[in-house]
Structures are given as C-alpha cells and as structure tokens.
Amino acid sequence: MDTLIILVAGVFGAISSFYLNNKLQLGGVLASSLIAVIAGGLFHFFPALLNENLTVNIPLVIMGASFNGMATNRVIKRSWIIGVSGLIFSIVYLLTGSFFDGFGGSLGTMAAISIITVYSLDHIRKKLSPSSI
Template identity: 35%
Template sequence: MHTTLALPIVVSAALTGLIGSFIPFPARYQNHPYASIYAGSFAGMCSTSLISNYWEIAIISAIGAVLYTLTLNVFAGFGGRLGSIAFASVALFVLAKGLLI
C-alpha cells in the first residue's frame, strides 16, 4: 500500500492489520492467524530498497512463519514478540541476500 497507493508506512501497516482482523478463521487456530498478519505487517514496514519484488516478500513471510512457529511457546506472555519476529525475518533475509550476491 505504501508504494502502490502512496500511503504512509504506518498507515499501510495499520490498514493491513485492520483488514486482516476481519478475515474469519476456524476457532481451533485461536488467534494465531491474526498474530501472523500483524507480524507480517510489521515486516512489511521495512525499506523498499531492501525488497525489490514479490518473491522477496514471500521469502520474508516464510522466514517469519517459521520463526513464529518456533517461538510459539518460548516468549509466551512477553510483549514485542511479533515485532521481534518481523525484525529477525527481515534481518535474516537481508543477511542471506548479502551473502548470495
């Protein structure tokens, strides 16, 4: 939304979370899909100079999903977990991208 609609980054992330909160998920998943959407919106706030195409967004999303799953019971009850996951997924992607280029 930031690059396409020229909205501020924070507004784009907030709209992503807001729209994602209206998607119905089965009750057995609890709040995990919504938390993943918010973590993804945080990761999407990174600079457009780091991400050049949609494949890179998909890779960052996959890294974030793996990190979210691995830390599901590790940081229970602590604030900042979703932001930390977003930061780690983007940082790992940028590090891997820098090593491959």
Template identity: 30%
Template sequence: MSRTVISLIILAAVGLGLLAGSLAGTGGWKLYVLAAIGLIFLCALVFHFLDLRKNPGRAEGKLLPILAAGVAGIAATWASRTILGLDACVASGLVGLLAALFLPGNLAATAYAASFAGMSSPTILADLPMVFCTGVLVGVIFYLVQPVYEGFGGKLGTIAAAAVLATAFIFRILGGM
C-alpha cells in the same frame, strides 16, 4: 517436543545475539543492566520449557495456513506502500485491521507480524522475491515460537525484525543485494 526445543534454541540465539551485540563497548552499570535482562530472558525460557513439558499440547499449530498468512500480510503491506503510496504505519495498520476482522487468532497475529516486516524500507526489501522470503520466514518463526511468551508485548515486532534481518543476510550472501 522437538519443535519446542527448536523454538527455544531460536529464541535463545536471538536473545543472546542481541545481548552480545549490545555488550560490545559497554561497561559500568549498563553492563549489569544488560546482564540482568539476559538472565531474566534465560529464566523465562527455562520456565516456558518446563511448562511445555507438563502441557505438550500447547505448542500445536498448522504450518501451511500460518505461512500463507505471513506471505499475504507482508505482500499486502508492501504493495500498499509501493503501489498505493500509503505511509508504512497506515499500510501496516490497515493490514492488521483487515487481518483481525477476517482471520482467526493465530493467523491474524501472523499477518500482523508480517505487516510489521512490510514496513521495512524499500532499500531493504527491494523486490518481490525478498518480500516473499521474508513472509515465509515470518510464518516459520511465528510457528516455532508461537507458544513462547504468550501475552507479553514485543513478540510480533521481534519476529518481523528477525525475519527481515535474516532475509537481508541471505540475499546479501547470495549476491541478491
């Protein structure tokens, strides 16, 4: 149950952060549209929380294989781009295809989400420590939000974006960039 609460807090924080960032300098009808999107997001989180209270077994998963899939997915995409010189989309698609063929459901999804993170510019993910950190964050975030918004589009890309932004922030604070 605590994992569910943490996942809901993370999703709410990401949603509120995106909403707050988009509200800066916004007025008129755009403000109402963004507020409506925020309310829909909030209602979906509340309904998900109520559903998980009825079915707590839906939120189960194994963390270590998910972390490994995240690190492997981003490392394969990053290496395909930097060493083999493949285009970002081709590298991500190749990693996603191989993950779908050889890994079970959630592990394939984690590797595919990590491949999205691996599409980041080499100026953002400059070296292997950043790639490794981002892969771990993709795995952790995927593990925490795994049961949330099942069947909705955009979840894997959002996980990848959040992991890349968090890694860039961490390395900037630590002086690594």
C-alpha cells in the same frame, strides 16, 4: 493443513503491506495497520469462518508479517525478499510459541529476525556469487 494456511497468511501479510506501502504510497504504518485491521476484523466478526486455532492465529500472523512490509523499496529492492521474510516469520511464529514474550513485542521481534535473516542471506549470496569477484 493449518500450518500451510498460516504459512500462506504470513506471506500474504508481508507482501500486501509492502504493496500498499510502496506501490500505493500509503506509508509503512498505515499499510501495516490497514492489513492488521482487515485481518483482525474479518476473524472478529466471522469467528466461525475457520477453526478456532486459525481464527486466533491468522490475524496475529498477518499483523506480525505486515511489519516486514513496512520496509521501503529503497532498501529492499526485490519484493521476493518480503515474501520470503513473511514465510520465515510464519515459521518462527509456529516454532517459538511464547518464547519471545516480553521482548518489546514478540511479533515485532520475530518480524525483525525474519527480514534481517532474508536480507542478510541475499546480501551474502550476492557477495559470494562468481560475477561479483
């Protein structure tokens, strides 16, 4: 159950940041930081809200996935790409543990990997579709 909650938290962090960034025109940095402060504050002030594992990991996942939402809708035209990249971020977070420590910010590195992966796969899919031939 904890894994499912972390996966949903990643999708939420990415989509909510993308929405604040592009629909409400707050900008990428403000949108991401607002999501991170709300998530971090919620679990800081209410640590007994969920179990200790989730209390520690959910704010990190939401903050890291919110980096994906910093993308502009001029580059990422489909919002589902942001949602899937948040999901991929959560999976990478769960599978790697501390592997990315020291890579200039592990959350940012994982966010970059997740959004580049989803964006690239969508781009390749469009190139290989029969309608583009």
